[in-house]
Amino acid sequence: MNLLKFMRPQLYLLAAALLATAQSSTAQTAVKVFATRAAEKAIFDEVEALGTLRANESINLTSTVTEYVTAINFDDNQRVKKGRVLLEMDAAEEEAELAEVMSLLEESQRQVERLKPLVERGAASESAIDEKRREVEAARARAQAIQSRINQRRIVAPFDGVVGLRNLSVGALMQPGTLITTLDDDSVMKLDFSVPSVFLSTLKPGLQIQARARAYPERLFEGTVASVDSRIDPVTRAVLARALIENSNQTLKPGMLMRVTLRKDPRVAIVLPEGALVSQAEKVYVYRVIESDGAQKVERRAVEIGARRKGEAEILSGIEIGDWIVTDGTMKLRPGAMVEVIAEESGSETLSEKLGQAKPKL
Numbered sequence: 001m002n003l004l005k006f007m008r009p010q011l012y013l014l015a016a017a018l019l020a021t022a023q024s025s026t027a028q029t030a031v032k033v034f035a036t037r038a039a040e041k042a043i044f045d046e047v048e049a050l051g052t053l054r055a056n057e058s059i060n061l062t063s064t065v066t067e068y069v070t071a072i073n074f075d076d077n078q079r080v081k082k083g084r085v086l087l088e089m090d091a092a093e094e095e096a097e098l099a100e101v102m103s104l105l106e107e108s109q110r111q112v113e114r115l116k117p118l119v120e121r122g123a124a125s126e127s128a129i130d131e132k133r134r135e136v137e138a139a140r141a142r143a144q145a146i147q148s149r150i151n152q153r154r155i156v157a158p159f160d161g162v163v164g165l166r167n168l169s170v171g172a173l174m175q176p177g178t179l180i181t182t183l184d185d186d187s188v189m190k191l192d193f194s195v196p197s198v199f200l201s202t203l204k205p206g207l208q209i210q211a212r213a214r215a216y217p218e219r220l221f222e223g224t225v226a227s228v229d230s231r232i233d234p235v236t237r238a239v240l241a242r243a244l245i246e247n248s249n250q251t252l253k254p255g256m257l258m259r260v261t262l263r264k265d266p267r268v269a270i271v272l273p274e275g276a277l278v279s280q281a282e283k284v285y286v287y288r289v290i291e292s293d294g295a296q297k298v299e300r301r302a303v304e305i306g307a308r309r310k311g312e313a314e315i316l317s318g319i320e321i322g323d324w325i326v327t328d329g330t331m332k333l334r335p336g337a338m339v340e341v342i343a344e345e346s347g348s349e350t351l352s353e354k355l356g357q358a359k360p361k362l
Contacts, residue, residue, distance in 0.1 A: 030296070030340040033329035035289055036276070037344065038319050040268050045307050047262040051193025051211070051243075055184035055254045057159050061086065063174040065152050074181070076165050080157045087180055089153035098146040105139035108132055161185040162250070184254055189247045191223060193260045194238040202264045203228055209243050211258040221245050221252070225262075269306065270315040273345065276327045277305070277313060287333050289324035289341060298326060300335045 067089040074086045112132045118124035157163075164182035168174075191211060195203055207225040223245035232239045243260070245252065278285045284305055287298040303318030319325065326333065327345045 030338040031329055031332050032342050033289075033326045033333070033339050034343050034345045035324045035341045036273065036327050038270050038272065038315070038321055038323040038325055040321060041271050042266065042268055043271055043307065043309070043312075043314060044266040045264040046309070047195060047199055047264055049193040049195050049260045049262070051191045051258050051260045053245075053252055053254055053256045053258060054190040054192060055161070055186050056188040056190060056244075057161065057185035058254060059158065059183050061155055061163075061180040061183055062176075063089070063155070063178050063180065064176050065089070065149075065174070066176065067091075067153055067174055069168060069170050069172045069174060072166065072168075072170055074163050074166065077162060079162050080160070080183075082157055082159050084157045085154050086157055086163070087155040089174060091150045091153040094146055094150045094153070098143060098150065101139055101142045101146060105136060105143060108135040108139055112136060155180060157183060159183070159185050160187075186247055186250055186252070186254065189245045189252045189254070190226075191243045191245055191258060191260065192240060193243070193258075194233070194236065194240055195262065197232045197237050197239050199262070199264065200228075200232075200239055203239065203241055203262070208263045210261045210263070211243075211245065213252070213256050213258045215256065216251065219251075221258070270319065270321060271312050272315055272325055273327050274308070274311055274313050276325050276330065277303075278330050286319065287326040287330055288319060289326060289339060296339050296341060298333055298335065298337055298339050 069087060070090050071088040072086070073084070073088070074080060080086065112129060115124050115129040115132060119126060119129050161183045164184070166181055167179055174180075191209075203225065205225055205227060209223050209225060211221045211223065212219070213221070223243045225241055226244045227242050229240040272286065276286050278287070278300075283302055285300050286303055288301050289296055289298055291297075301318050304316040306314030306316045308314070324341065326339065326341075329339075333339070
C-alpha cells in the first residue's frame with residue numbers, strides 16, 4: 001500500500017505528460033484544404049423581367065373590297081418575298097374599263113400630235129389643242145383610278161416574311177375586313193418587357209440582355225436593348241423597354257413569353273466562391289493562407305461583400321489580388337491554424353479533378 005501511495009503522484013505526472021504530448025501532436029497536424037487565388041474578373045449586376053416576343057414587322061392581310069376570290073398563291077406557313085401576289089380577286093370589269101380608257105387616251109394623244117403642225121401654221125387655234133391635252137390628262141387620271149381599283153383586288157406581300165394559316169378558298173366572297181392570313185417578318189424579334197423605373201439610369205440602347213423561353217429551356221438567347229419608352233407607368237412605376245434578338249433560324253415565334261436578364265453596371269472586381277465566406281454575426285470573413293516559420297498557416301480577414309451571383313460573391317475590400325483564400329475546409333479552421341493546400345479551385349473542376357492536381361505552390 002505504501003508503494004502504491006508513493007507511485008500515484010508519478011503516475012499522474014506521466015499521464016499529464018502523455019496528454020500534453022498528444023495535444024501538441026494534434027495541434028501540429030495540418031488541416032487539408034482547397035484554396036483559390038484571388039483574381040479579378042468581369043462581372044455585372046443582373047435584373048430579371050418577363051417579356052413578350054413580337055415580330056419585327058407584323059400585319060393581318062385583309063380585303064378592302066367585296067369580290068370573289070379567283071386565285072390563292074400561297075400555302076400555310078410559306079415564306080414569301082416582298083411584292084409577291086398572294087391572292088387575286090375578280091377584276092374583269094375593271095380591266096375592261098381600263099382597256100376602254102387606254103384606247104381613249106391613245107386617241108387623244110394622236111389628236112394632239114395632229115394638231116401641233118396645224119397650230120404652228122395658224123390653221124388651228126391654241127384652244128383646240130389645249131382641249132385635247134386636257135382630254136389626255138383626264139384619260140390618264142381615269143386610267144390611274146381604275147388601276148388602283150385593280151390593285152385593290154390583288155393582295156401583295158409588303159415585306160419579306162412568313163404567312164400564317166390560310167383562312168379561305170378560291171370562290172369565296174370576300175368582304176371588307178375579312179382576314180386572309182397573317183404575315184410576320186421574324187428574321188429579327190422584338191422583345192418588349194417592363195423594368196422598375198429605379199433602373200432607368202442604366203437602361204440605355206445597346207445594353208446587353210439574355211433571355212430564355214420555356215419552350216427551349218436549354219437555350220440562351222442574347223440581344224440588345226434597342227429603345228426605351230418615353231413614359232413610366234404611373235401605377236406600376238415601371239418603364240417599357242424593347243430589345244432586338246436575332247432569329248435567323250426562325251426558332252422564336254411571336255407571342256412567346258420569355259424571362260429576360262439585364263446586365264447592369266459591368267465592371268471588373270475580385271470574385272470568390274461563396275464557400276470561402278465565413279459569416280459571424282453581421283461580419284463576413286475569409287481565411288487567407290500565409291507562409292509562417294516555414295509552414296502554411298491561415299489568418300482571418302474581414303471582407304466587404306458587394307454583389308452576389310450564383311455561387312460567387314464580389315469582394316470590395318479586405319484582400320488583395322493574388323492572395324490564397326481557403327474555399328473548402330473553413331469549418332475546421334481557427335486563426336493561426338496550420339493548413340496544407342492540396343488543390344487549387346477555380347470553380348469548374350470536379351472533385352476527382354481537384355484531387356488529381358499537383359500540390360499548388362503559394
